[in-house]
Amino acid sequence: MASGGEGAGARAGAGGDLYGLLKAFEGRAAVVAGVGKDPVNEPMIRHWCEAMGDTGPAYSGPGAIAPATMLQVWTMGGLSGHAGRSAAYDELLALLDGAGYTSVVATDCEQEYARDLRPGDRITFDAVIESVSERKTTKLGTGYFVTTRMDVRAEGEPAGTHRFRILKYAPTARGRRNGGKRPRPVVNRDNAGFWEGVAGHRLLIQRCGGCGALRFPWLPGCGDCGSPRWDTVEASGAGTVFSYVVMHHPAFPAFDPPYAVGLIELAEGVRIVGNVVGVPYDKVRIGMRVQVEFLRVDGEWELPVFRVAEDGGGGEGGGG
Structure with a gap:
């Protein structure tokens, strides 16, 4: 596949090593002391279960818990975002944009669960830029995988970890010529x-x-x-x-x-x-x-x- 990021890498090289600049973001906070906008609640659990077709008996009635895969739901900021969001993540993406890696696609997520979440639990969390890969060539184009890790707490206790990975890439020349x-x-x-x-x-x-x-x-x-x-x-x-x-x-x-x-x-x-x-x-x-x-x-x-x-x-x- 053609490497759509060759020109971008050359431009970045003129002002310094792009990968070195990107690696410097590893370990920097993306969200500090984030607070869930709503406590864990039964209506959101019901809507999730209806949408997913999940009729598990654990998710309703006395002693109900939230589906474990809803972990990220309770941390979402909606249209107004979160007050604890730092500038580091936006700076990282802006650096990639400026180097020509202007397209983005979510690739995967990983979750680990520490305890059940129950209606009424208050959610807090922090997020960090965990890693930036070396430049990779994919079918979509050439770019960098960026992974963030969110540590979620319920009532101050560890509740789980959510890792989210995106690819910031420059579309291949072939893809641009034939419409992709x-x-x-x-x-x-x-x-x-x-x-x-x-x-x-x-x-x-x-x-x-x-x-x-x-x-x-x-x-x-x-x-x-x-x-x-x-x-x-x-x-x-x-x-x-x-x-x-x-x-x-x-x-x-x-x-x-x-x-x-x-x-x-x-x-x-x-x-x-x-x-x-x-x-x-x-x-x-x-x-x-x-x-x-x-x-x-x-x-x-x-x-x-x-x-x-x-x-x-x-x-x-x-x-x-």
Whole structure:
């Protein structure tokens, strides 16, 4: 792949070693003495569980706890941000922007859990710039991986750690010439079977070998009974729009905004995210009936999308 950051690296080299400047940010605070804007609370837990389709009994009723994966939720600053945010993280990103690494994509996150969070817990946290990688060349372009670590506390006790990693990159010259290829899905040992099914125009969902519960996305174990045993069921592909957003920004070469992305509730009861096609983006509505179809992307791989049925159905307002 062409290295889109060569010119950027040369420009930075004229004023000093870019990587050395970036490494100097490691260990600097990104957020100091942050305070969660809301305590852990039942409405947010309920909304999360409904959106994720998680019916675990531990998340409601007396003695309820929050799903562990909500750890970051309680630290989010919303549109107004957090008062404890430092300038270091913005300075780091500005340095990369100035060197030509102007694009950004989130790559992954890691979480560790120290204790359950319960309604009423007050959340505090600190965040630090943990690491900046050497320059890497990826399919998207050449750039640097930046990892931040957030240490979360509940009522002053350690509750967990959240690591978030982004890639700040310069798009490849090839990508700029041809308008860019669509980003590939992350395929790993836990979801490879799903993408193999998609390649064969089959929409596969997991079925627990212990309790029989259906689940999506694909996971190594059952969220209801914990069993690691599972097989697959081929979904009919029929469903309804449970929720949706219309994407206007940011513009990416492989996409043509605005377009609608829906959370689709399949007839089997699980939910999956996919593009909604067959009607203009501003005509998508909650409750519309859809059917899966498989889109050939870049002449190389298949992607499930959801086409609105001829009679549409639904018609409830909402969305983004």
